[in-house]
Amino acid sequence: xLREMSETPTVPDAAPRLVRPAAGRVVAGVAQGAAAQxxxxxxxxxxxxxxxxxxxxxxxxxxxxLWMFTPKEQVKGxxxxxxxxxxxxxxxxxxxxxxxxxxxxxSDGGIxxxxxxxxxxxxxxxxxxxxxxxxxxxMTGAVRKVSASWVRTLIGALLIVVGAIGFLAxxxxxxxxxxxxxxxxxxxxxxxxxxxxxLATLVKELQRERTERIRQEERAEVAAHVHDSVLxxxxxxxxxxxxxxxxxxxxxxxxxxxxxxxxxxKQDADAxxxxxxxxxxxxxxxAHGVPIEIVCVxxxxxxxxxxxxxxxxxxxxxxxxxxxxxxxxxxxxxxEPDEVTVxxxxxxxxxxxxxxxxxxxxxxxxxxxxxxxxGGGARIRTEPGDGTExxxxxxxxx
Amino acid sequence: MKxxxxxxxxxxxxxxxxxxxxxxxxxxxxxxAEDVESAVASIAELKPDVVLLDVHMPGGxxxxxxxxxLGAGSQVRFLALSVSDAAEDVIGVIRGGARGYVxxxxxxxxxxxxxxRVSEGDAVFSxxxxxxxxxxxxxxxxxxxxxxxDSLTQREREVLRLIARGYAYxxxxxxxxxxxxTVETHVSSVLRKLQLSNRHELSRWATARRLV
Numbered sequence: 149x150l151r152e153m154s155e156t157p158t159v160p161d162a163a164p165r166l167v168r169p170a171a172g173r174v175v176a177g178v179a180q181g182a183a184a185q186x187x188x189x190x191x192x193x194x195x196x197x198x199x200x201x202x203x204x205x206x207x208x209x210x211x212x213x214l215w216m217f218t219p220k221e222q223v224k225g226x227x228x229x230x231x232x233x234x235x236x237x238x239x240x241x242x243x244x245x246x247x248x249x250x251x252x253x254x255s256d257g258g259i260x261x262x263x264x265x266x267x268x269x270x271x272x273x274x275x276x277x278x279x280x281x282x283x284x285x286x287m288t289g290a291v292r293k294v295s296a297s298w299v300r301t302l303i304g305a306l307l308i309v310v311g312a313i314g315f316l317a318x319x320x321x322x323x324x325x326x327x328x329x330x331x332x333x334x335x336x337x338x339x340x341x342x343x344x345x346x347l348a349t350l351v352k353e354l355q356r357e358r359t360e361r362i363r364q365e366e367r368a369e370v371a372a373h374v375h376d377s378v379l380x381x382x383x384x385x386x387x388x389x390x391x392x393x394x395x396x397x398x399x400x401x402x403x404x405x406x407x408x409x410x411x412x413x414k415q416d417a418d419a420x421x422x423x424x425x426x427x428x429x430x431x432x433x434x435a436h437g438v439p440i441e442i443v444c445v446x447x448x449x450x451x452x453x454x455x456x457x458x459x460x461x462x463x464x465x466x467x468x469x470x471x472x473x474x475x476x477x478x479x480x481x482x483x484e485p486d487e488v489t490v491x492x493x494x495x496x497x498x499x500x501x502x503x504x505x506x507x508x509x510x511x512x513x514x515x516x517x518x519x520x521x522x523g524g525g526a527r528i529r530t531e532p533g534d535g536t537e538x539x540x541x542x543x544x545x546x
Numbered sequence: 547m548k549x550x551x552x553x554x555x556x557x558x559x560x561x562x563x564x565x566x567x568x569x570x571x572x573x574x575x576x577x578x579a580e581d582v583e584s585a586v587a588s589i590a591e592l593k594p595d596v597v598l599l600d601v602h603m604p605g606g607x608x609x610x611x612x613x614x615x616l617g618a619g620s621q622v623r624f625l626a627l628s629v630s631d632a633a634e635d636v637i638g639v640i641r642g643g644a645r646g647y648v649x650x651x652x653x654x655x656x657x658x659x660x661x662x663r664v665s666e667g668d669a670v671f672s673x674x675x676x677x678x679x680x681x682x683x684x685x686x687x688x689x690x691x692x693x694x695x696d697s698l699t700q701r702e703r704e705v706l707r708l709i710a711r712g713y714a715y716x717x718x719x720x721x722x723x724x725x726x727x728t729v730e731t732h733v734s735s736v737l738r739k740l741q742l743s744n745r746h747e748l749s750r751w752a753t754a755r756r757l758v
Contacts, residue, residue, distance in 0.1 A: 411632045445680045482710075
């Protein structure tokens with residue numbers, strides 16, 4: 149700390165020295181350096197140089213002088229490339245203004261110069277009013293961004309029109325006004341004709357790029373998903389190839405997961421009934437290895453009593469998976485305006501309700517009791533050899 | 547019992563041979579096709595009783611086959627078969643003219659049964675399709691434009707609910723104290739409504755499901 153301080157003498161810099169930075173330069177970095185010194189946007193100075201150049205080449209002289217007297221900023225490593233996009237933009241701007249100056253004779257100074265000044269000031273105001281983010285957007289990648297090109301084209305056209313009107317007002321001659329208008333129209337039209345195909349290509353190119361990017365992002369998402377889940381499951385299946393039950397379970401759970409990802413709305417599993425029914429069924433399917441087919445009609449938010457309904461439904465699924473011996477269980481949940489109904493059905497062996505011992509809590513407590521405590525109802529239809537269907541109903545809280 | 551002549555249209559060869567092997571003796575597979583072009587050509591040439599139609603295929607999918615074959619006035623019957631659970635796929639092929647929709651997880655015996663039923667002019671609804679239809683016709687706040695087409699009767703709703711609950715037609719008949727034939731009539735009537743109703747909710751509903 150101390151050593152460092154002694155090695156680097158701290159001379160308080162009142163104002164930074166005028167240097168020409170290499171990064172982001174358009175020609176030689178003169179405007180950028182001067183702008184940093186004056187705490188201005190370099191664009192302001194660049195535009196000033198361009199406009200001054202039109203007036204008897206004043207800008208070029210000023211630029212060259214500053215170039216000569218300003219030292220170059222020292223950079224470590226390879227020198228950054230010149231910003232050719234901006235260079236092109238300023239070049240086009242200069243050509244437009246010079247062309248206009250030449251046509252109108254404004255370059256020789258005198259009263260005709262004023263429209264150019266007015267146009268320039270207008271452009272500066274526009275520039276200053278834009279928020280920094282937008283300004284950034286206007287300036288980044290002058291030849292790549294279509295929006296920026298459009299804005300620049302618009303401003304260019306506006307400048308020329310303002311300049312022409314200013315010129316007419318200054319000269320005050322009606323006959324000349326006509327020719328001036330014709331000139332302006334020709335210049336604007338010519339510019340548009342030159343720029344149109346280029347702009348069209350840009351738009352097309354950009355759209356193509358955007359589509360390609362979206363497609364790539366989607367592909368990446370799919371790839372990530374396939375990698376995370378499907379490939380993983382396939383590996384597990386190969387490893388468990390001897391255990392057919394486990395293989396079925398893995399395949400089934402992967403299928404379900406993939407289906408949910410592909411076809412189901414992305415919902416919060418704890419927020420709505422349909423999602424919660426699917427989640428519960430998926431858990432029991434995984435736990436017991438019996439496929440559970442779910443059909444949901446309508447949906448609503450979960451509340452406390454529907455939570456109880458869900459618990460009872462889970463118990464019914466567990467019973468069906470454990471005891472019925474059925475190869476598949478059907479679950480149907482329907483949300484109606486005033487009521488929610490869930491059916492859990494299997495085509496398994498069924499049982500005799502009256503023969504269930506009184507101490508077996510599964511059906512009596514976990515299903516019927518729970519539903520009744522929460523203001524709902526449960527009905528169980530079963531017969532030995534004829535499968536079982538549990539119907540759960542719950543009034544909806546209004 | 548007369549055998550039913552079936553054409554299998556699916557772009558997966560493995561799946562076609564799997565289906566072929568699983569179908570019962572009452573079904574005769576007369577051909578296979580793997581894309582829209584060959585399907586349209588084979589249907590015209592072989593004139594099968596029933597076409598087992600995959601929903602997703604190169605060249606426009608099952609809906610394109612339906613459009614071209616039924617658009618040309620053919621009377622062949624289609625049973626859509628798909629792995630997809632997407633509502634717009636299901637509703638799309640039914641509205642395109644298929645007489646039924648089953649998922650590929652269906653067992654061989656059930657598929658045989660479904661093909662025979664379609665060949666007799668009946669409709670085949672899987673539990674999931676029944677659920678979609680109930681869902682689509684349930685969201686009814688706007689008054690129907692055509693009351694006959696745009697809403698389900700109480701009985702049709704009951705039948706669909708039982709299908710969604712996993713009941714077979716025979717079980718539905720027993721449950722509702724009606725004949726199997728009557729169950730079939732109700733299901734066919736629902737199919738017709740589904741195909742003809744231009745109830746805007748139906749399309750809006752399908753669109754909403756797509757946007758998830």
